[in-house]
Amino acid sequence: MKKKLAIIGASYLQLPLVERAKKTGIETHCFAWSEGAICKEIADFFYPISILEKDDILQKCIDIKIDGITTIATDMAVPTICYVAEKMNLVSNSFISSLASTNKNEMRNAFKNGNCSIPKFIEANNNEVNIKDFKFPLIVKPVDRSGSRGVTKVLFENQLPEAINYAISESFCKKAIVEEYIDGVEVSVETISYKGEHTILAITDKVTTGPPHFVELAHHQPSSLSNEIQEKIESETIKCLNALNINFGAGHSEFKITSTGEVYVIEVGARMGGDFIGSHLVELSTGYDFLEGVINIALGNYEKPILKNNNFSGVYFLCKETEEILPYFSQINTFDIQKEIQNTTLKNSTNSNDRSGYLIYQDIKKINLL
Template sequence: MKKLAILGASYLQLPLVEKAKHMGIETHCFAWDNEEAVCKHAADFFYPISVLEKELIYEHCLKIGIDGITTIATDICIPAISYAAEKLGLVGNSYQTALASTNKALMRAAFFKHEIDSPRFAAVQKYEAKTFESFQFPLIVKPTDRSGSLGVTKVYNEAALAGAILEAASESIEKKAIVEEFINGSEISVECISHAGQHFLLAITDKITTGEPHFVELQHHQPSQFPEEMQAAIRDLTFSALDALGIKFGASHSEFKIDTNGQITIIEIGARMGGDFIGSHLVKLSTGYDFVKGVVDVALGQFENPVLKGQKFSGVYFLSKETENLLPYFQRENAFDVEKKILKDQIEPIKSSNDRSGFLIYQSDHRIML
């Protein structure tokens, strides 16, 4: 029986644990032991080790004799995965690639080096006026190494910039913020899987967010409604950006903005499956391709080129104070329902994806607009 190490134990990893077990693979899960570790009881073995402890994870994996190591939908695990895979001679991206794909400042530097259009930026620990003398407001401020809209703020002037930097840096593991010139436009993401440097585009996802100041995602829809020529340009830019970061294996989730003139600007790339049910649910619902199985197969060295089996429409709506008008759809049965859940007794406003109060996943023969 093959053995798969899985980093992270939250609900995000549950589809991965369940898929691997369904495939007859022995699962070894590493994560903090807290109330969010729902995979603790789902995996065959659980190790209460921080996913940041790369050396300790490597030592355990060496002792266990794992055949592959992976995760889905979370950035924080990526460096430890690449570190262990590299030292064990397993399939995976290099450790340097892992760092570049999880640190927005390193990522921006790689894009600029390879002449890939992305926003002007500065990585800082605190506000210093001279750093931003030539920057054009508005600016977007983020932690350098977090996802899920944590610590993200749009600012219009220098008076607000210092506080936004402090907030973003406080959410950062390395206690740094990245400040970028704001790019206006529609948001999309591109879901890919790669093997030995060959990239396969699975889906392009259209997004709706709360807008400023925090830009938390409220809706995701597949397939994209952008025209085919635009989608071809998005694909080409995605593959170039993946090459720039050195991403050769596994899932990737690339985010872009497209302005009213059709200019495509890359925002960031994660060397992992998209969260928010995009990778774990929507890709299979819209294309028929089992993305989670594909991730397992890459990690274990048994990957086969993906076959997309037809086109359906799928998406997810998130419940919050901002989308409280959707509550009736959560409370009744709908013909398009795949899965839905109200997560909190009281519907709350959101500043990050952690604040959402529920979700509704759909599949249909057309895009569902609620």
């Protein structure tokens, strides 16, 4: 009998997961809003239920008798997944841990308790916050959003109220977090965990627009940082996962590294990275099928990852800031894996939705297009 997998979310982000599960003969059950749910035509079953409606999804999953529940590349679905899995005694992180991993203020409190390296921070639900002991510049962001939504770098105190209001306007719970800005290079780390045993899969170098919004323009694997710095990042990653009690499934951790080699955690998600990092780049650079690993853990199966390849992989995003890469979309390149122009109008990026296309590559060396 086919295993039944509930997948929370049905946008283009979850499409690789649905396709991978179906390829292995798993019966897929997708839950999401109908609008933008491109997976509804591909999944075996689709239910037009908001991913935030935990109890409605739980009841349907009980009726279906699912064998596992998961998602990729979205934080919003994580509490629902953990809630349903906990109620049905399926494999997942705890519901309590999901609340910390999807709220930046709760996350930083957990990091603080776990002795992780974090910048000074304070939560804000209005534009009056006590930043007396803070050093500028600051970074302001919603506590519960991703994709660079609502993020602003603040250089002077008189800019802070507008930045807080902007972050709050993008927040589901209408709260923001204000923290000291860490100047340095930015990386992310992909991990997979089972029963608290963590495996580092890849460290990804990130290219962004920089201030004020820090929208991702490119990602590259493996990281070009020194072995010493990478070891620091890996050690800090394990501490952060443990601090958040992320014991099962994928993890996506983001760090800043200063010019003096200090490593600061920015945030950690209990899911694989978006922007094709988890769904494509990890397997292209390491040979490990991250999607299959996530599916197997959700279904209660686990095999320790074997990282067998040593390739370079990456993704470039098309927007006004990267219009110089446009010719690579109209020609055949030896490093092409997948590319698409989704909108011929190139905009300056204030969040990831402003990007107009992508190009995924694999090669024996890093491909520098910018």
